[in-house]
Amino acid sequence: MNSAATRSPRGAKVAVIGAGSWGTTFAKVLCDAGSDVTIWARRSEVSDEIQVAKRNSQYLPGVNLPKTLKATANLADALRGARLVFLAVPSQSLRQNLHDIEPYLEPTSVLVSLVKGVERTTTMRMSEVIHDTLDLEPDRIAVVSGPNIALEIAKEQPTGAVASCASIAVAQEVAQACSAPYFRTYVNHDVVGTELGGVLKNLIALAIGIVDGVGYGENTKASIITRGLAEMTEFAVAQGGDPITLSGLAGLGDLIATCQSPLSRNNTAGRLIGQGYSQEETREQMQQVAEGITSVAPVLELAKSRGIVMPIVQQVAMVLDGEMEPKNLGPHLATEDGIPRRELVLKRDSKPGWRRLFGRRKERTQ
Numbered sequence: 457m458n459s460a461a462t463r464s465p466r467g468a469k470v471a472v473i474g475a476g477s478w479g480t481t482f483a484k485v486l487c488d489a490g491s492d493v494t495i496w497a498r499r500s501e502v503s504d505e506i507q508v509a510k511r512n513s514q515y516l517p518g519v520n521l522p523k524t525l526k527a528t529a530n531l532a533d534a535l536r537g538a539r540l541v542f543l544a545v546p547s548q549s550l551r552q553n554l555h556d557i558e559p560y561l562e563p564t565s566v567l568v569s570l571v572k573g574v575e576r577t578t579t580m581r582m583s584e585v586i587h588d589t590l591d592l593e594p595d596r597i598a599v600v601s602g603p604n605i606a607l608e609i610a611k612e613q614p615t616g617a618v619a620s621c622a623s624i625a626v627a628q629e630v631a632q633a634c635s636a637p638y639f640r641t642y643v644n645h646d647v648v649g650t651e652l653g654g655v656l657k658n659l660i661a662l663a664i665g666i667v668d669g670v671g672y673g674e675n676t677k678a679s680i681i682t683r684g685l686a687e688m689t690e691f692a693v694a695q696g697g698d699p700i701t702l703s704g705l706a707g708l709g710d711l712i713a714t715c716q717s718p719l720s721r722n723n724t725a726g727r728l729i730g731q732g733y734s735q736e737e738t739r740e741q742m743q744q745v746a747e748g749i750t751s752v753a754p755v756l757e758l759a760k761s762r763g764i765v766m767p768i769v770q771q772v773a774m775v776l777d778g779e780m781e782p783k784n785l786g787p788h789l790a791t792e793d794g795i796p797r798r799e800l801v802l803k804r805d806s807k808p809g810w811r812r813l814f815g816r817r818k819e820r821t822q
């Protein structure tokens with residue numbers, strides 16, 4: 457496909473499925489980028505408020521939404537004529553939502569996941585869930601991810617993101633549709649790396665929240681962020697991602713934003729746990745989705761199946777399960793043999809031009 461043939465014209469119809477904080481913010485970005493946007497909310501009181509008052513007071517208090525934004529609680533109305541369909545629902549409900557939208561999808565619609573979680577029951581990434589559910593070709597599945605705290609973007613504070621698709625032409629089309637003056641979207645074709653960046657930074661943000669809740673300072677947090685990026689990269693590469701993606705907006709960029717922002721729900725959930733609340737109490741206090749909590753178990757399962765050790769994520773799981781006190785969480789687990797490891801190892805991969813950044817696994821056996 458050539459990019460000119462697939463580029464969505466200004467004013468093209470797009471749909472956003474999910475009207476929480478991110479779906480609503482993203483709908484605003486798409487409107488401000490010039491698309492004809494309809495957002496679907498599962499509750500009609502939410503769609504009515506967006507349609508009539510151009511507000512979503514539950515999720516984006518104080519934010520005025522574009523006059524051009526349309527909203528509905530009817531899936532058929534939202535999806536009619538939509539070339540791009542942006543998915544902004546919780547990861548654990550995506551599969552059911554896909555079944556619900558299937559009858560109304562246009563034959564050439566591209567599905568774009570904005571979701572940063574892994575399906576607990578299958579360990580699938582969201583692009584895999586889309587493929588598994590709807591059997592779409594890879595050039596009809598894309599993801600957008602980056603340092604994107606919803607409320608900041610809704611207030612038009614500038615940031616960037618990455619649009620990834622196996623087809624660069626489609627990634628360009630998606631990137632163009634979501635490039636507003638305050639939201640710059642770059643193109644990538646590493647769907648695995650882009651998607652996993654968004655999933656894994658949530659787990660490291662939980663760890664940051666936990667040590668913050670304990671009262672630890674900047675050295676601990678900087679160590680966790682740095683070693684966390686190493687864990688994220690090793691995991692993503694083992695799943696087929698490109699290490700370079702993890703050093704970009706969808707990896708390091710999102711890691712910094714989520715670990716630093718008091719607006720991050722994962723960071724906040726971690727902080728509550730660090731302050732001594734149980735996982736259950738934390739869930740009750742959170743009014744919004746904290747994807748990291750549900751992604752810990754499937755990520756560790758995938759890591760185990762690939763022989764990857766993720767000390768920080770493992771400790772987060774232990775704290776969540778009440779098997780470790782928050783104050784004992786650190787940037788590393790004690791090694792079994794007590795021998796200090798090398799920090800970073802640059803290795804050439806078998807693929808030309810690629811380097812494996814973190815050779816911890818191999819080194820352990822040397």
Ligand SMILES: NC(=O)C1=CN([C@@H]2O[C@H](COP(=O)(O)OP(=O)(O)OC[C@H]3O[C@@H](n4cnc5c(N)ncnc54)[C@H](OP(=O)(O)O)[C@@H]3O)[C@@H](O)[C@H]2O)C=CC1
Nearest residue numbers: 475476477478479544545549571572604605606744745747
């Ligand atoms: N908020 C952010 O800053 C960002 C979030 N994301 C990702 O976007 C995804 C959505 O998160 P976000 O919008 O923040 O979450 P919120 O908690 O703000 O909103 C969740 C939305 O999903 C809806 N919802 C809940 N359960 C279902 C279901 N079973 N079927 C359909 N809709 C459902 C809720 O509807 P109702 O109100 O009726 O309960 C609500 O509209 C997550 O994967 C998140 O990681 C990505 C980038 C930034």
Ligand SMILES: O=C(CO)COP(=O)(O)O
Nearest residue numbers: 602603604605720721722
């Ligand atoms: O993905 C996000 C920022 O990029 C939002 O993070 P939280 O889900 O932790 O709020």
